[in-house]
Amino acid sequence: MTFYSTNNSANVVSLQEALFNSLPQDKGLYMPTSIPQLPDGFIDGITNQSLAEIAYKLTKLWLHDDLTPAQIEELVTYAFPFDTPLVELEAGRKYVLELFHGPSLAFKDVGARFMAGLMSIYSATQSREVHILVATSGDTGGAVAMGFHNVPGVRVSILYPKGRVSQLQEKQLTTLGGNIHAFEVDGSFDDCQAMVKAAFLDNDLTKAFSLSSANSINIFRLIPQSFYYFRALAQLQADHAPAVFSTPSGNFGNLSAGVLAWRMGLPVQAFVAATNLNKVVPDYLSSGQYAPMASLATLSNAMDVGNPSNFVRLQRLFEEDFDQLSSLVSGVYFTDDQTVDEMIKLRDRYNYIACPHTAVGLLGLESYQQLHVDNCGIALATAHPAKFSPVVDTIFGHSVDVPERLAVLAQREKHAIAIPGTFAAFKESLLELA
The missing domain is CATH 3.40.50.1100 (Rossmann fold)
Incomplete structure (x- = not known):
């Protein structure tokens, strides 16, 4: 597999070059020279399969010229000893994809x-x-x-x-x-x-x-993040409504990964780019003008990015077509007060404890679903709420349970x-x- 620089499409390098020397000398970012397309029946064939099983199939599509089947099996077995479960909040309507069941309790x-x-x-x-x-x-x-x-x-x-x-x-x-x-x-x-x-x-x-x-x-951080978008659909009923993903967004790698999955053939109705007050991309989607800003400190601190690196990749995935980008991706932003209110509402209405970033994602989903009725909404839960103690503890007025593998670090x-x-x-x- 080969990769090109976003600043010079003629600058094409090998997998190993893109993996180990992740930033081209021309200051661009690497993108795949071609995006593999899903074979017929792929989506039906992954129903109820685990993240590791789906990752094996997708990695073969991406890297079959570079790795043997045995190496791919070794890779996904190491990478994914955990899964990304889909939690239902409202039947057929609102879900949370929990991406925090790995060792560091975050989607990363x-x-x-x-x-x-x-x-x-x-x-x-x-x-x-x-x-x-x-x-x-x-x-x-x-x-x-x-x-x-x-x-x-x-x-x-x-x-x-x-x-x-x-x-x-x-x-x-x-x-x-x-x-x-x-x-x-x-x-x-x-x-x-x-x-x-x-x-x-x-x-x-x-x-x-x-x-x-x-x-x-690094492009090899982004490609595997596309895998859990497939895992989300694999957990839904076969007759589910068109899927909408709301992605809490900071540096926009996670959203770019979702769009990459869509480019491969994943059936998606829309994406929601949900941000905090660092709203460069939502502003761009409404105005067509990209204006980086100094980052602002918020409760959802992992999203405090004023000039997201992956914005250029997002543009390339849409081949610089603003109309296509803005028709598939909606941009919304929320304040800390709205985030806190959402966290409390999620606890009281669904008995669901969310971190501030996940709350922003759910706010984005709810704003979309207020305007669009016929869809199945999935918000990405990007981190375990205990990672943001004592902020989360203060909001809820009590301590959130801390998993043992995190508690020992204290x-x-x-x-x-x-x-x-x-x-x-x-x-x-x-x-x-x-």
């Missing part, structure tokens, strides 16, 4: 573990240790840290914004040790993301390290390298690790 586990498994298969062919750089607004860092912890031949450096991730999220980033290093940046997620991008274009760092990324800028000691929000400071600190 799906892409991070797939990418770690794929890198593990190819790591023996690399002449140098691979050094992965990751910017996180909350969940990505924990998923990458757990997915790559102690993977041979790989080192990971995670940048996160000081004071803008939850305490348990921070523990996931800073307590594993070993091949995992955390940088606490005095700045925003956008600052962290800019540093990672700058590092890939810096001659000194590219000479010192074999750099790669596990952010959604007692571990934090280890992080504190740096100002400048690339020069990060570069200096990173070179000290060489």
Whole structure:
């Protein structure tokens, strides 16, 4: 399989190049040169199959020229020892797809573990240790840290914004040790993301390290995230109404993955891009003008992104056709007050405890369904609510149960390298690790 740069379609590279050198030198992002199409009967054939079973079939469509069936089986078995169950809130009308049953309790586990498994298969062919750089607004860092912890031949450096991730999220980033290093940046997620991008274009760092990324800028984070959209439909009744997905959106990798599934042939009526006050894409969908902004801090902190990297991929998936994009994707945004009200309503009406990000997704679904009646709505539940304690605890007035694999982190000691929000400071600190 081959991939092209969004800044130069003639810049075509191999799977391994896109996997390990995730950012092209021309500052674009990699996209597949072709998108495999579902064979006849594929959707009917995955009814009630698990995430791992569906992932095996889809990975064969994507990577049959690059991996053997045995390698694909090894990859999906490692990546998906968990599933993504569909929870019914209103029969035939409103569902939540729970994506937080992996080790870090967030949807990022799906892409991070797939990418770690794929890198593990190819790591023996690399002449140098691979050094992965990751910017996180909350969940990505924990998923990458757990997915790559102690993977041979790989080192990971995670940048996160000081004071803008939850305490348990921070523990996931800073307590594993070993091949995992955390940088606490005095700045925003956008600052962290800019540093990672700058590092890939810096001659000194590219000479010192074999750099790669596990952010959604890496195409192999995005492709496996398309798998759980298929898993969602596999759990519905055969005669369900047309499907609508509402995706809590920050860096827009998750929504791009859904559109990628649609491009493969997944039957979808519409997507809802649900954001907090960082509403660059909803504004674009209503005006046609893309205007990045400085990110704003909100309760749904993992979505606090003012200049989403994957926006360019979203455009490419629609072949730069704004009318087609805006007709399939609706953009909506919500305040913290609306998010809190929704969390309380979900508890009181459905006995469902949602994190702030999931609440934004459900708000987006409800806004769509108010205008469109004949559909089956699925909101993506992106993280376990316990990851956002004490904010969630304060909203509900009581402690949310914390799964044991997360609770044990609270007692571990934090280890992080504190740096100002400048690339020069990060570069200096990173070179000290060489």
